[in-house]
Amino acid sequence: MIHPEIEKRKTFAIISHPDAGKTTLTEKFLLFGGAINTAGAVKRNKANQSSTSDFMEIEKQRGISVATSVMGFEYKDKRINILDTPGHKDFAEDTYRTLSAVDSVILVVDCVKGVEEQTEKLMAVCRMRNTPVIIFINKMDREGKDAFDLLDEIESKLNISLCPLSWPIGQGHTFKGVYSIYNKHLNLFEPDKTKIADPVIEVSDLNDPNLNNFLKTNELEDLKSDLELVDGVYGKLDQSMYTEGLLAPVFFGSAINNFGIKELLDTFINIAPSPRSREAEQREVLVEEKNFSGFVFKIHANLDPKHRDRIAFLRICSGKFERNKFYFHTRQGKKLKFSNPMDFMANEKSIVEEAWPGDVVGLYDSGNFKIGDTLTEGEQLQFKGIPSFSPEIFKEVENKDPLRTKQLEKGIQQLTEEGVAQLFTQQPGNRKIIGAVGELQFEVIAFRLEHEYGAKAHFRMLSYSRSNWVTSTDKKKLEEFVKRKQQHIGEDKDGNPVFLADNDFMINMTKRDYPDIEFHKTSEFK
Numbered sequence: 001m002i003h004p005e006i007e008k009r010k011t012f013a014i015i016s017h018p019d020a021g022k023t024t025l026t027e028k029f030l031l032f033g034g035a036i037n038t039a040g041a042v043k044r045n046k047a048n049q050s051s052t053s054d055f056m057e058i059e060k061q062r063g064i065s066v067a068t069s070v071m072g073f074e075y076k077d078k079r080i081n082i083l084d085t086p087g088h089k090d091f092a093e094d095t096y097r098t099l100s101a102v103d104s105v106i107l108v109v110d111c112v113k114g115v116e117e118q119t120e121k122l123m124a125v126c127r128m129r130n131t132p133v134i135i136f137i138n139k140m141d142r143e144g145k146d147a148f149d150l151l152d153e154i155e156s157k158l159n160i161s162l163c164p165l166s167w168p169i170g171q172g173h174t175f176k177g178v179y180s181i182y183n184k185h186l187n188l189f190e191p192d193k194t195k196i197a198d199p200v201i202e203v204s205d206l207n208d209p210n211l212n213n214f215l216k217t218n219e220l221e222d223l224k225s226d227l228e229l230v231d232g233v234y235g236k237l238d239q240s241m242y243t244e245g246l247l248a249p250v251f252f253g254s255a256i257n258n259f260g261i262k263e264l265l266d267t268f269i270n271i272a273p274s275p276r277s278r279e280a281e282q283r284e285v286l287v288e289e290k291n292f293s294g295f296v297f298k299i300h301a302n303l304d305p306k307h308r309d310r311i312a313f314l315r316i317c318s319g320k321f322e323r324n325k326f327y328f329h330t331r332q333g334k335k336l337k338f339s340n341p342m343d344f345m346a347n348e349k350s351i352v353e354e355a356w357p358g359d360v361v362g363l364y365d366s367g368n369f370k371i372g373d374t375l376t377e378g379e380q381l382q383f384k385g386i387p388s389f390s391p392e393i394f395k396e397v398e399n400k401d402p403l404r405t406k407q408l409e410k411g412i413q414q415l416t417e418e419g420v421a422q423l424f425t426q427q428p429g430n431r432k433i434i435g436a437v438g439e440l441q442f443e444v445i446a447f448r449l450e451h452e453y454g455a456k457a458h459f460r461m462l463s464y465s466r467s468n469w470v471t472s473t474d475k476k477k478l479e480e481f482v483k484r485k486q487q488h489i490g491e492d493k494d495g496n497p498v499f500l501a502d503n504d505f506m507i508n509m510t511k512r513d514y515p516d517i518e519f520h521k522t523s524e525f526k
Contacts, residue, residue: 002288007274009358011081011315013098015126016108017116021138025108025255026071026084032258032265033073033080070313070360072343078269081360096125097371097419101297101315103358104132104272106264107248108255111137111144111171115157123158130245132273133160136264141254143172147226151234151250161247163237164230166263168252169215169223176215178253178260179206179223181230182237182267188214243273275358278317280374280381285318287357292319292327295383296373299365299418310414311342311362312369317383321355327375329368330382336375338363370493371419390467390521391422391435394500395442395459404455411453415445416493424467424490424498433490433500434459435467464500466507468519477516485510 016022072081083102085095099105105126109115126133137150145153151162165182168175177188186203203211206224215223241247249271253260277286285293298313314321326335342362343352355361363369374381399408412432416423421436436442442459449455469492472478482489482497490498499519501507511519 002274003356005079005356006287006358008077008079009081009275009356010078010104010269010272011083011102011275011358011360012104012106012268012272013083013085013095013102014106014108015085015095015099015122017110017113017118020108020110020113020116020119021255022108023084025106025136025138025261026082028255028258028261029080029082029265030071030073032261033075070362072359075265076269079359080269081358083360095122097297099125099129099131101295101313101360102131103275104134106134106136106268108136108138109150109154111139111150111252112142114145114150114153120157123160126245132243132245133248134264134268134272135162135248135250136255136260137250137252138255140168140171140178140252140259141175141257147171147252148229154248154250158248161241162250163234163242163247164250164252165237165267166251166253166260167223167226167230168260169219174219175254175259176219178251178263179227180263180267181227182249182270183263185263186211187262237271239271242271275317279384281384282381285381285383287318289318291377291379292321293317293374293376293379293381293383294321295375296363296369296371299369299371310365310367310418312365312373314361314363314375316355316357316359316361318357319377321359321361323351323353328378330374330376330380331370332368336368340364370417392437392465393439393442394424394433394435394462394464394467396462397432397434398458398460400456400458407453408449408455408457411449411455412445412457415448420445420448422467423493424500426490427486433462433464435464462500463502465503466501468499468501468507468521470497470499471518471520472516474516477514481514481517 014022014026069084070081071084072079074080083098085098099122107119107122107126109119123133135154137147144150147168151164154160155162166178166180168178169188170176177186179186184204186206188202206220206227211220237249238247242249249267251260251264251267253264255261275287277284279285280293294314294316296312296314300311300313321341323341324337324339326337328334329336340351341355342364343350343355343359352359352361372383374383397408397412399405401408412423412434415421416434421434421441424433424435425431426433434442434445446457446459449457467490470478470481472481478497485499488500490500492498499507499510501510507519511517
């Protein structure tokens, strides 16, 4: 029997290509959920007006999300946990890790640009885990692609069946609102960017004569014929296909003007899955189990610039988490107790007494946690699915202020443990090499080193463009390989040897010369 508290939880991530309106949509959910009173446009410059979920200084300056933020609120007797992810491809790894901690996903597509490259990559990650996906087509208040053309493009590019559950009335300057196919209900609003407006008309029957006062005859006729076509082509929602990740419900709207948000939220809480069982390396962990278990999917240092703090984000998978209770850290084999675990509302935090599967709690961390760590009530478990990927850009860290060496080392250590980028240490000389997916990560590291640790660093470009973790069943052969290839070997944060190469040709040649060595593209080689 699954506890009612678990059934109440809906934990999901909002993902998209940069600039599709993901952070705005997150903020509007909070607005409709009563968690905030007014919404501020994401890119305003005044710090106090910047978006609720973008709270790191660099995010406010650039108007982009570079770290995942976690927010919870209550809506219609449900507990909604949103994880807002970075859209920028340089921070894709943070997004991939976050997707391991959610039960479903809302994918935002810009109606003007349609499906973009990053959208396809994100969809591939959802498919790896069969995560249920809902698609929200945003910016319908702009002149964009035709609704039916967009559906065709999404189906073919993302390779997923669709089922529209809401439909737009007009588009661009003629956009009037959204009809809920799922609830057979129409709300027409005046656009409002900052707060929830009262509907100017609410009807459940499209033949209601009052509609003629708000919609022109041709608008109403177009809507009716569109709905007939949608029904004929896409049919009704097959709930089990959605839950298995084979079919995506589609919603239309304009997040900035609050159009289509309520339709999405009201349907989402009915159809989105509650927390489900999770795979650990040892066995499947059932959500209804009595004993607590959970894993760390993200670490964030200095959430509060006034306090030097480090918070580990823990996703609860089974049982009930309780404050001040001892839990077993499976990697370190020791027991830990948490006296002030945190519940999140963007950058507002409050102490939580208990939490249930699906919830994300923040644990103050003095350096015990790494990404992927598991906590249990004593059982030796390790949850699956948070690998490190091979970076593409490698730069050596050069200290610009020798008097602040300690601060620099601490900053580099903490930021790489947080997963901002990967750190490889090379001998002799303890050279620090940072590996990242994109240039923007180096900007973020330099900015945060200076503003949070008071250290200045310069990054010198290296010729490497590939990294492979290396293992061997023969310990001696591995030691010999590491010795011979010393100038190409770095150690990762866990002390594992990593072979750094300039190109694929060099890796293939080395593989041929050392047949006893195994090369791995991710750190999941256990």
